[in-house]
Structure formats: structure tokens, C-alpha cells
Amino acid sequence: METTTVTNASPVAGNVLFYTSPEPLSREMHGKMGVKQLEGPFAFAAQGHVVPLTVAEFNFAALSFPIIFAGDQRQPLAVLGINPGENLFVDSKGVFTNGVYVPAYIRRYPFVLAQDDAQQRMIVCIERGAEIFDENGGQVPLFDDKGEPSDYTKNAIKFCEDFEGERRRTENFVNVIKELDLLETKQATFTPTNPDGTAGQTVVIAEYFGVSDEKLNALPAEKLVELRDNGALERIYNHLTSLSGWDRLVAVASDNAARSA
Numbered sequence: 001m002e003t004t005t006v007t008n009a010s011p012v013a014g015n016v017l018f019y020t021s022p023e024p025l026s027r028e029m030h031g032k033m034g035v036k037q038l039e040g041p042f043a044f045a046a047q048g049h050v051v052p053l054t055v056a057e058f059n060f061a062a063l064s065f066p067i068i069f070a071g072d073q074r075q076p077l078a079v080l081g082i083n084p085g086e087n088l089f090v091d092s093k094g095v096f097t098n099g100v101y102v103p104a105y106i107r108r109y110p111f112v113l114a115q116d117d118a119q120q121r122m123i124v125c126i127e128r129g130a131e132i133f134d135e136n137g138g139q140v141p142l143f144d145d146k147g148e149p150s151d152y153t154k155n156a157i158k159f160c161e162d163f164e165g166e167r168r169r170t171e172n173f174v175n176v177i178k179e180l181d182l183l184e185t186k187q188a189t190f191t192p193t194n195p196d197g198t199a200g201q202t203v204v205i206a207e208y209f210g211v212s213d214e215k216l217n218a219l220p221a222e223k224l225v226e227l228r229d230n231g232a233l234e235r236i237y238n239h240l241t242s243l244s245g246w247d248r249l250v251a252v253a254s255d256n257a258a259r260s261a
Contacts, residue, residue: 017051018044018109022125025111027147030126034138035152038131040094042102044109049081049088051105054166055173058238064101065089065249067242068208069183074174076239078103079249082205088252104163111156113164122164124157176232177211180219184212188246205250210243211236 016022023029045051050068053061053076061067066079080087089097096102110130113122126133140152149157177183187207192200216236219227227233 016112017048017105019112019125019127021127021129022112022114023128024114025124025126025142025153027143030128031143031147032135032137034134034136034141035132036134036138038094040091041132042090042096042106043094043131045080045106046087046090046094047085048106049084049086050077050079051103052076052167053078053103053105053170054163055170055235056166057101057104058235058242060101061103062238062242062245064099064245065242066188066245067239068206068210069174070208074178074183074209076170076174079206079245082249082253088249088256104159104166108156108159108163111160113160124160173232173235176227177236180215180223182211182215182236183209184215186210186243188243190246190250205246211239213240 050070053067055076057078058067058076061078068077068079069075070077080089082088089100091097110127110132112125112127114125115121116123141150142153144150185207186209188205189202190205191202194200224233227236
């Protein structure tokens with residue numbers, strides 16, 4: 001896959017979570033910019049209650065939060081909060097909860113790859129207004145004295161390229177489980193406890209697509225072996241295991257509400 005920085009910055013079309021006005025990275029426009037150290041580097045993600053997740057991350061993410069599938073494309077998502085606009089794992093200072101997995105989608109910010117339809121290639125873009133950027137050079141420059149991408153920028157670009165590769169691999173995984181018709185509509189529910197200790201009325205907190213245990217168990221043995229051998233079965237079990245994370249989200253939300261009361 002070819003990726004490149006560009007000299008003639010053209011508008012980037014489309015809406016991408018966390019990015020409001022991404023610009024194609026160029027030495028002409030960004031040659032004097034750099035990055036600075038932030039006490040809380042994830043403040044931008046504080047309102048991201050769901051973010052895209054790649055299949056390579058399932059085994060790590062399953063230990064921290066639910067992994068669901070959503071939308072017409074059944075895109076895998078990491079669920080970081082119950083209410084829209086509320087990431088339960090980012091505090092007021094922009095720091096992620098210690099021990100919670102930080103999705104690659106968040107870690108690649110403020111860099112991103114975008115499709116240049118005219119040139120039929122991927123181009124490197126940045127969210128120029130990101131807090132981490134310093135227009136006057138900061139602690140680490142984006143370009144060196146020769147106008148070439150700095151090591152920091154090269155590493156960021158490589159991360160974006162790797163993420164794009166994993167995104168395509170994730171599409172293949174989703175196509176497999178869609179072809180096998182393994183997904184069904186599921187609900188996450190919460191039953192509060194009344195002051196007298198009795199169970200309250202059950203509330204539906206989310207509706208999503210998830211793998212059906214019944215459909216998975218009904219697959220022929222040879223198909224299960226195939227899924228095992230190509231790694232898909234492990235990821236399916238990662239997803240199913242992660243769904244117990246709904247209880248953790250409810251607990252975290254309840255604790256936050258109690259502290260702010």
C-alpha cells in the first residue's frame with residue numbers, strides 16, 4: 001500500500017470520529033510544527049463512548065469492555081460508555097483509567113490516512129487543531145532540518161499504515177461471520193436494586209449485534225475447525241467473553257454518579 005505526504009493540500013472529504021478538519025500532511029504547511037507533551041493526552045476521546053476496533057485487538061480489549069458489532073457493515077466497536085458522548089474511562093484531565101486497554105483508533109490520533117480518489121492512493125493527514133500540536137515547533141518537530149519527516153512522524157505514519165492493514169483484515173473477519181449468519185440482535189440490560197433490597201424494573205441500556213451461541217454451536221465440525229485454524233474462532237470467543245463487560249460499565253457509571261451526587 002502506497003502512502004505519502006503531499007505538497008498541495010486538498011480538502012479531505014468524509015466524517016471521521018474525533019477528526020473535524022483533517023489536513024493532508026505537508027512540509028509546506030506543517031514544516032514548523034511539532035508536538036508537545038500533555039499531562040492528559042486523551043482528552044479528545046472523552047466523548048467517544050464507542051470507537052472502531054480491529055480484530056487484532058479483540059483479545060486485549062475483551063478484558064476491559066464489551067466488543068459489539070454495529071451498523072449495516074457490522075463494524076466491530078469497543079464500548080467505552082453507556083450514554084452517548086460519555087467515555088467512562090477518560091477522566092477530566094484526559095487520562096485513561098490505569099489498566100484499561102486503549103484502542104489503536106484512539107492511539108493513532110491526531111494522524112489518519114485518507115483516500116485520495118483523484119490519485120488512487122492513501123494520503124497522510126493530521127488534525128491540525130489537536131491539542132498536542134505546537135505551531136512553533138514544540139518538543140519534537142514533525143519535519144527535520146532537511147524538510148524530511150522526523151522519526152516521530154515516520155513512526156506515526158507506520159502506525160497508521162499498520163492500522164489500515166488491520167482494518168482490512170477486520171473487514172475480512174466480519175465478512176466471514178456474516179456469510180455464516182452468526183450474528184443476531186442482542187440487548188444489554190440492567191436491573192437496579194430498590195432501597196428495600198428487591199429487584200427493580202429491568203432497563204435496556206443497549207441493543208447491538210453479537211455472535212449467537214446457538215448458531216455458533218450449530219456449525220458443522222469441519223467449519224469450526226476451519227475457523228479455529230484461521231484464527232477467527234478465537235476472536236469470536238474474545239467477543240463473547242467481552243460481553244460480561246456490560247456489568248463493569250454499569251458499575252463504573254454508578255460509581256461516577258455517586259461521586260458527583
